[in-house]
Amino acid sequence: MMWFFRYLLPWILAMAPAALTAGELIPTPEFSGHAIPTTEFPEGPADWRPILDTAALVVALSLASYFALVNRSRRNLLLLTVGSLCWFGFWRGGCVCSIGAIQNVSLAAVDPTYAIPVTIILFFLLPLVFTLFFGRTFCAAVCPLGAFQELICVRSIRVPRWLDHCLGLIPYIYLGAAVLLAATGTAFVICRYDPFVAFFRLSGSANMLLFGGCFVLVGLFIGRPYCRYLCPYGAILGLVSSVSKWHVRITPTDCIQCRLCENTCPYGAIQPPTIDQSPADRESGKRRFVALLVLFPLFLVFFAWLGTFLKVPLSRLHPEVRLAEQIREEELGIAEKTTDASDAFRNTDRPVMDLYKSAIARQNHFGRLGGWLGAWVGFVFGCKWIHLSLRRRRTDYRAERSNCVACGRCYRYCPNEQLRLGFIQDISELVPEENGNLKNEDRRSKTKD
Amino acid sequence: MPNATQTKNRRGFLGDSMRVAGALATCSFFGYLAGRKGRNRELLWQIDPDKCMGCGNCATHCVLDISAVKAVQCFPMCGYCDICTGYFDVGYTELDTSAENQLCPTSAIVRTFIESKAGQRFYEYTIDPAKCIGCAKCVKGCALMNGSLYMQVMHDRCLGCNECSIAVACPTEAFCRVPAEAPYLMKRQAIPLVKKFSIR
Numbered sequence: 146m147m148w149f150f151r152y153l154l155p156w157i158l159a160m161a162p163a164a165l166t167a168g169e170l171i172p173t174p175e176f177s178g179h180a181i182p183t184t185e186f187p188e189g190p191a192d193w194r195p196i197l198d199t200a201a202l203v204v205a206l207s208l209a210s211y212f213a214l215v216n217r218s219r220r221n222l223l224l225l226t227v228g229s230l231c232w233f234g235f236w237r238g239g240c241v242c243s244i245g246a247i248q249n250v251s252l253a254a255v256d257p258t259y260a261i262p263v264t265i266i267l268f269f270l271l272p273l274v275f276t277l278f279f280g281r282t283f284c285a286a287v288c289p290l291g292a293f294q295e296l297i298c299v300r301s302i303r304v305p306r307w308l309d310h311c312l313g314l315i316p317y318i319y320l321g322a323a324v325l326l327a328a329t330g331t332a333f334v335i336c337r338y339d340p341f342v343a344f345f346r347l348s349g350s351a352n353m354l355l356f357g358g359c360f361v362l363v364g365l366f367i368g369r370p371y372c373r374y375l376c377p378y379g380a381i382l383g384l385v386s387s388v389s390k391w392h393v394r395i396t397p398t399d400c401i402q403c404r405l406c407e408n409t410c411p412y413g414a415i416q417p418p419t420i421d422q423s424p425a426d427r428e429s430g431k432r433r434f435v436a437l438l439v440l441f442p443l444f445l446v447f448f449a450w451l452g453t454f455l456k457v458p459l460s461r462l463h464p465e466v467r468l469a470e471q472i473r474e475e476e477l478g479i480a481e482k483t484t485d486a487s488d489a490f491r492n493t494d495r496p497v498m499d500l501y502k503s504a505i506a507r508q509n510h511f512g513r514l515g516g517w518l519g520a521w522v523g524f525v526f527g528c529k530w531i532h533l534s535l536r537r538r539r540t541d542y543r544a545e546r547s548n549c550v551a552c553g554r555c556y557r558y559c560p561n562e563q564l565r566l567g568f569i570q571d572i573s574e575l576v577p578e579e580n581g582n583l584k585n586e587d588r589r590s591k592t593k594d
Numbered sequence: 595m596p597n598a599t600q601t602k603n604r605r606g607f608l609g610d611s612m613r614v615a616g617a618l619a620t621c622s623f624f625g626y627l628a629g630r631k632g633r634n635r636e637l638l639w640q641i642d643p644d645k646c647m648g649c650g651n652c653a654t655h656c657v658l659d660i661s662a663v664k665a666v667q668c669f670p671m672c673g674y675c676d677i678c679t680g681y682f683d684v685g686y687t688e689l690d691t692s693a694e695n696q697l698c699p700t701s702a703i704v705r706t707f708i709e710s711k712a713g714q715r716f717y718e719y720t721i722d723p724a725k726c727i728g729c730a731k732c733v734k735g736c737a738l739m740n741g742s743l744y745m746q747v748m749h750d751r752c753l754g755c756n757e758c759s760i761a762v763a764c765p766t767e768a769f770c771r772v773p774a775e776a777p778y779l780m781k782r783q784a785i786p787l788v789k790k791f792s793i794r
Binding site: 170171172173174176177178179181182183184186187188189190194195238240242245248249250253254257259260261262263264266269270273274277278332333336337342343346348349350353388389390464484485486488489492 | 609610612613616617620621624627628630636637638647649651655657658659666667668669670671672673674675708709711716718720723739740741746748749750751753754755756757759762765766767771773774777778783787788791792
């Protein structure tokens, strides 16, 4: 330690006041035979990369739509899936991503200082436009997260209908929370809790790997758990897909109701024909529907009120509020030790009261936003109930528009498709006549919606 | 009364026009967003060296095994000190390059003798980016003197995550998004010095 007192301390003491008052530095010496070098920095990513990514997205979307709707080839879709996984997943590290773009777009819509790259806007927009016309072909073979789950789904178990409906609400709630947190500049939760990005990069924190590992494990037995029960972009695409111009059809011509496709969908997206209701059922259904419509606004208000309780937990996600809490605890002597953030704060000349004021304003803001989030959750619940109480008549086996991810597994099970491909000469080769057209009563006993 | 095909046609036409209108509306909204503040090129993560406190989170929180953040030397700001507080550990025994005297855990700082003037010896300190792990120990040490060593995100390594994991862990919110045209920052104090030396 002697050196410190002998050389350094006097030097620091001599320099420090000067440095504090005038910001003066020890001057760089003038050398006779040595030029002061300039710092070399490695170059940033190339100019053409965003253009290439956008072009790849357009090509992949077009191919996926063609393979799913015109070509009707599961094999081609699968090849494209592998290609997308390699490109958008492993090569680009899962980061330029339509799912994450939700957050950039919400931040850009609220914060005028945030400059959003055009690539990200296109990555958000293009799948939406394609879905509006062709259904969720983006999910089928373009999205790297979907591709990953598509390839690991080896033995799928049917999720009970009621559970599927309940879990299917999570993406909407997650979407609301993600938009709220991104728009306030608090956090990009979708990126933070992306389960597969650690696999794409072949590195990541223990939490990320654990989270991803759980999804892989579940994904082996339940088809696409992330897409169905968490993906917020999938929620948007599902809504858009339900009004799409064209959509995947199980059969190339007419449904003969042979029921061969019924169990082929690992994602539970094939709907059987509806059973005619008895007049009594219809009456009670109508009454329930009216009751729900009346209850709907009450629902919104109730959930909005519940949402205001999110004020504190939501605001704690913001670094400034966390810092203010830490400083407050330190001032009151509750905190055991200071953090890096509080140390850094004390090095600035910002007054503590200023921080408190700002943090409290933020907390109140989050209280209002929590109310909105609550109202959104209420809206989602209400819409789901109303949607479930509505009955539409279906006479065929059909791919449910919002849940079908156009993976193409069901095509080959349809006898009409086999006929189209020339594998069989006549439908009766596959479907014996007595099973072919099931009577309504039979179906009633065999299927439950 | 219109027959079935007419109803179907009308419905199809209405549906199509709704779809086109929806597509146009979303496109124009995003066009507006892009036009307002959009950029043709990517935004990249960078550290504002004036805010950085050298906590060392950069070394541990990056999604890469070896962080994309590394220390850099701003030569026009450096004092070329003999006893460099960024190079030597506080408990050093001798002013040499042996490992126990160095602050850097990977000995990524190269110390080169330049000149002896008026009884003072001057050394140049260069960071070897291949060895640097971004622990910021030298940055903290150098802050005692001139503070010419500072942390920067190296864009040949950075993956450009949408939400940077280090930014989440950064105690001083020193991470910001910068345009890809000018992807590196320097300290406010360094700007006039760099200009002075580049003119010379």
